[in-house]
Amino acid sequence: MVFLMYHEIESPGRPLCQGAPGYVRYVVREKDFRAQMDHLKHNGWRGVEVGEALKFDPSTAALTxxxxxATDLLVAAPILREIGFGATFYITAGFLGKPGYLTQAQLRELSSLGFQIGCHSMTHAYLSDLDEAGLRREIIDSKNQLEQLIGKPVEHFSCPGGRYNQRAIAMVRNEGYRTLATSNSRTNSADTDCFELGRVPVMRETTLRDFESYCHGRGLWRLRIRESLRHIGKRVLGNTLYDRLRARTLHG
Ligand SMILES: [Zn+2]
Incomplete structure (x- = not known):
């Protein structure tokens, strides 16, 4: 089954959190998001949070x-509630209260509406670049902070920029999380390692036809080719230089 990966949802008249082309390509328009959720609903799918997705019921799709x-609460949550879908929101703890992001009160509200809250690190640092102390801050301190805010256990982690290594996996596994979600475009089954779950990105230019294919686990090879090209770029250039070049060369 597929675990879908969303980021910010663009709502008319509302400025985006960030404007770099590499960011915007992950921002889905509200009308497209609504069409995607309607498509799921009308075709017998149920959108569920990660905790429930681990039952791997083939009629479900995990929504992350x-x-x-802030659009998690202001745009996505109302649409999801309208059709009765669950979802997991992975929060970057250190972004709470920054312009465009959820405030602490909004995070509590999102959680109290019944949506699952996961952790997406403290500062959005790439885990593969960090030493032990850095990993502890991004994986453990962030979890503790989120748990204090919502008063519930935070048991699911997603990797900033999709980057991770075996040390990061080991810490996530040993510090009370139940899953780690990557950005590797593949489907998951009962045989998948819960500490290396695949997720399929829904992007600004994803058509409804692509979306439908992804939900059936089809056409993911195209996304994987793009991913491997990015991995090669990162390995050759290093994360920081790669991002800088990409921001400069990508248009749209
Ligand atoms: Zn992120």
Missing amino acids: FDDGC
Whole structure:
């Protein structure tokens, strides 16, 4: 089954959290998001949070949102509630209260509406770049902070920028999380390692036809080719230089 990965949802008249092309390509328009959710509903799918997705019921699709943008509560949550879907919102703890992101009160509200809250690190640092102390801050301190805010256990983690290594996996596994979600475009089954779950990105230019294919686990090879090209770029250039070049060369 598929775990879908969303980021900010663009709502008419509302400025985005960030404007770099590499960010905007992950921002889905509200009308497209609504069409995608309607498509699921009308075709017999149920959108569920990660905790429930681990039952791997083939009629479900896990809905996940990274970063903790205010549009999680203001745009996505009302649409999801209208059709009775669950979702997991992975929050970057250190972004709470920054312009465009959820405030602490909004995070509590999102949680009290029944949506699952996961952790997406403290500062959105790339885990593969960090030493032990850095990993502890991003994986453990962030979890503790989120749990204090919502008063519930935070048991699911997603990797900033989709980047991780074996040390990061080991810490997530040993510090009370039940799953780690990557940005690797593949489906998951009962045989999948819960600490390396695949997720399929829904992007600004994803058509409803692509979306439908992804939900059936089809056409993911195209996304994987793009991913491997990015991985090669990162390995050759290093994360920081790669991001800088990409921000400069990508248009749209
Ligand atoms: Zn992120």
